[in-house]
Amino acid sequence: MNAKELEILSWKLRQDVLDIIVAGGGGHIGGDMSLMNALLVLYKNHLRVSPETADDPDRDRFVLSKGHSMETYYAVLCEMGFLALADVKARFSKFGSPYIGHPNNKLPGIEMNSGSLGHGLPVCVGMALAGKRGGKSYRVYTVMGDGELAEGSVWEGAMAASHFGLDNLCAVVDRNGLQISGPTEEVMAHEPLGERFRSFGWHVLEVDGNSIPALDASFTAAKTLPGKPTVIISHTTKGYGSELMENKADWHHHLPTAEEYEKIKADFAARKEAAEHGE
Amino acid sequence: MANNIPNRVAICETLLAHAKTDPDIFVLCSDSRGSASLTKFAEAFPAQFVEIGIAEQNLVSVAAGLASCGKKVFAASPACFLSTRSYEQAKIDVAYSNTNVTLIGISGGVSYGALGMSHHSAQDIAAMAALPNMRVYLPSDRHQTKKLIEALLLDEKPAYVRVGRNPVEDIYTEENTPFELDRAVWLRGKGEKTDVALIACGETVKPALDAATLLAADGIRASVLDLYCVKPLDRAAVAEAAGNARAVVTVEEHSPFGGLGATVAQVVSENCPRKVKNLALPDAPVVTGTSAEVFAYYGLDARGIAETAKGVLT
Numbered sequence: 001m002n003a004k005e006l007e008i009l010s011w012k013l014r015q016d017v018l019d020i021i022v023a024g025g026g027g028h029i030g031g032d033m034s035l036m037n038a039l040l041v042l043y044k045n046h047l048r049v050s051p052e053t054a055d056d057p058d059r060d061r062f063v064l065s066k067g068h069s070m071e072t073y074y075a076v077l078c079e080m081g082f083l084a085l086a087d088v089k090a091r092f093s094k095f096g097s098p099y100i101g102h103p104n105n106k107l108p109g110i111e112m113n114s115g116s117l118g119h120g121l122p123v124c125v126g127m128a129l130a131g132k133r134g135g136k137s138y139r140v141y142t143v144m145g146d147g148e149l150a151e152g153s154v155w156e157g158a159m160a161a162s163h164f165g166l167d168n169l170c171a172v173v174d175r176n177g178l179q180i181s182g183p184t185e186e187v188m189a190h191e192p193l194g195e196r197f198r199s200f201g202w203h204v205l206e207v208d209g210n211s212i213p214a215l216d217a218s219f220t221a222a223k224t225l226p227g228k229p230t231v232i233i234s235h236t237t238k239g240y241g242s243e244l245m246e247n248k249a250d251w252h253h254h255l256p257t258a259e260e261y262e263k264i265k266a267d268f269a270a271r272k273e274a275a276e277h278g279e
Numbered sequence: 280m281a282n283n284i285p286n287r288v289a290i291c292e293t294l295l296a297h298a299k300t301d302p303d304i305f306v307l308c309s310d311s312r313g314s315a316s317l318t319k320f321a322e323a324f325p326a327q328f329v330e331i332g333i334a335e336q337n338l339v340s341v342a343a344g345l346a347s348c349g350k351k352v353f354a355a356s357p358a359c360f361l362s363t364r365s366y367e368q369a370k371i372d373v374a375y376s377n378t379n380v381t382l383i384g385i386s387g388g389v390s391y392g393a394l395g396m397s398h399h400s401a402q403d404i405a406a407m408a409a410l411p412n413m414r415v416y417l418p419s420d421r422h423q424t425k426k427l428i429e430a431l432l433l434d435e436k437p438a439y440v441r442v443g444r445n446p447v448e449d450i451y452t453e454e455n456t457p458f459e460l461d462r463a464v465w466l467r468g469k470g471e472k473t474d475v476a477l478i479a480c481g482e483t484v485k486p487a488l489d490a491a492t493l494l495a496a497d498g499i500r501a502s503v504l505d506l507y508c509v510k511p512l513d514r515a516a517v518a519e520a521a522g523n524a525r526a527v528v529t530v531e532e533h534s535p536f537g538g539l540g541a542t543v544a545q546v547v548s549e550n551c552p553r554k555v556k557n558l559a560l561p562d563a564p565v566v567t568g569t570s571a572e573v574f575a576y577y578g579l580d581a582r583g584i585a586e587t588a589k590g591v592l593t
Binding site (some may be wrong): 043057105111112113114115116118119122123124125126127128129130131133152153155156159160227 | 326327329331332334336337340341342343344345346348349350367368371372375376377420
C-alpha cells in the first residue's frame with residue numbers, strides 16, 4: 001500500500017480506535033495514537049501474515065509488548081481481516097467478552113498474551129531463535145513502549161538477541177517520551193537510548209515515527225541489516241492526531257467526554273481530508 | 280532400594296533418548312546445565328540446546344517463544360529461582376499464553392541444604408499451583424520421573440516439575456512403575472479399610488512408605504498414596520484413601536501454606552471429613568543440614584511420620 005493510501009487509512013483507523021474506546025468505556029488512547037502508524041505500516045507492507053495463513057509455520061510473527069495499546073491493535077487486526085470491527089466495538093471490555101484490554105491469544109491473529117511489560121522482546125528472542133535453528137525465513141517483530149524499557153527483562157532479551165545473532169528480529173520502541181507519571185526522562189531516563197542498544201549489540205535506526213514513509217523505509221532497511229537484531233527507535237507523539245491529547249501524559253488512559261470526542265473526531269476527519277487531497 | 284542416580288539424570292536420559300528422533304525437543308538452561316545434569320544433552324544435541332545465562336526471566340520467556348513456534352521446550356533452572364524470579368513469565372508467557380513449556384525446577388525443596396533460604400524452594404508448589412493452566416508434578420523416584428517426562432512429551436500443555444538434587448531411594452523398578460498421568464499411585468492399602476492414610480509427594484514418598492512399615496509393626500494399618508500430581512490433584516484417590524481411613528497425614532517438602540497438605544485437606548473436608556495433619560517445613564528459614572537431617576529435624580522422616588500418625592489416631 002502506498003504512503004498516501006496508508007495515511008488516509010490511518011485516520012480512519014484512529015477514528016475506529018476512538019470509537020472502540022468510547023464503546024468500551026476506557027482504553028489507553030495516548031499510546032494507541034503514537035503506535036498507530038508503525039503498526040499499520042508493519043501489517044500492511046511488511047508482516048507476512050493473513051487470516052488464511054494464520055497457522056502457517058513460515059508466517060512472520062508479531063508480539064505487541066506494549067500490550068495496553070490494544071485498541072490500535074484491534075483496529076489493525078480488523079483492517080487485516082482477522083477480526084470484525086462491529087463485533088469488537090459491540091463487545092470490547094464487556095462482560096464475558098474475549099476483547100479485553102490487552103492481547104488475548106485465543107483471538108485470531110494474536111500470537112502471545114501480554115499486558116505486563118518487558119515480556120515481548122524475550123518471547124520474540126525465542127521465536128526468532130526457533131526460526132534460525134529451524135532454517136526458517138520468517139521474521140519476528142515486537143513493539144515496546146519507551147517507559148517499558150525500565151523493565152530489566154527487556155535488557156535480558158536484548159543481550160540474548162545479539163548473542164544469538166538474531167538478524168531476523170526487529171524491535172520497535174514507540175518513543176513518545178511520556179509515561180503515566182510524566183516524561184520518561186524524568187521518571188527514569190533512557191537516553192542515550194540508541195547508544196544503549198548499540199552497546200547491547202544491536203543495529204539502531206532512528207525514525208520520525210509519525211511519518212508513514214519514514215517508518216516504511218525503516219522496516220525495509222531493517223530486513224537488510226545482517227548479523228544483529230535491529231531496533232527502530234520510533235520518535236512519536238503521544239496522543240498523535242488531535243491537539244487535545246497530544247503530548248499530554250494524563251491522556252495515557254483518559255476516556256474522552258462527549259465534547260472531547262467530537263473535537264477529536266473533527267480533528268481526525270480534517271487530517272483525513274487533508275491526506276486525501278495531499279500528494 | 281539403594282540408588283545413586285538422581286531424578287535429574289533420569290530427565291536428561293529420557294530427553295536424550297527422545298531427541299534422537301524428535302528435533303523439536305529443546306532444552307534451555309540458565310547456566311545450570313551441570314546442576315541440571317543436562318550437559319550430556321547440550322553436547323549431544325547442540326542445535327536443540329539453548330544456554331540463556333543467569334537470567335531466569337529470559338529463560339522462561341525465550342522458552343515460551345520457542346514453544347509458540349512448535350518446539351517442545353524443557354527449561355531447567357534451580358527451583359528456588361525458577362519458581363520466584365521468573366514467576367510472572369511462568370504466569371503470562373507459559374500458563375496464560377498456553378505454550379508447550381515444561382519448567383523443570385531442579386535441586387528443589389531443601390536440596391541445597393546449607394546454602395540457606397535463598398536456595399530453598401519451599402514455596403514452589405503453592406506458587407505454581409495458583410497459576411491457572413499450570414500443572415505441578417513432584418515425582419518420587421527416577422523411574423517415575425522417566426515416566427512423567429515421557430508423558431509430558433506427548434502433550435502440549437504447560438507444566439512445572441520439581442526434582443531434588445540428590446539420588447533418592449527407588450520406590451519403583453525398571454520393570455514395574457505403574458503410571459498414569461494425573462493419577463496418584465497406590466503404594467499400600469488400596470481398597471482396604473485402614474487406620475491412617477499417608478499422602479506424600481516427591482522425596483517424602485519413600486519416608487511415608489517406610490513409616491507405613493513401622494506402623495504395621497505396631498499393628499496400625501496405613502495406606503500410602505504417591506501423589507506426584509499435586510495439580511491436577513487426583514481427587515478421587517484422595518477421597519478414597521481418606522474415606523477408608525480414620526485420619527489422614529500428608530507429608531511434603533514445602534511450606535505449610537498452599538502445598539500438598541492444604542490441597543488434600545480441601546478435598547477431604549469437602550468429601551469425607553476426617554482429621555488431617557499436614558507435615559511440612561516450618562514457616563521460617565529451615566535449619567541448616569542435609570535433606571535427611573532437615574527431614575528428621577522436622578519430623579518428615581519415617582520415624583517422625585509414624586509418630587505423627589500415632590498421635591493423630593489417639
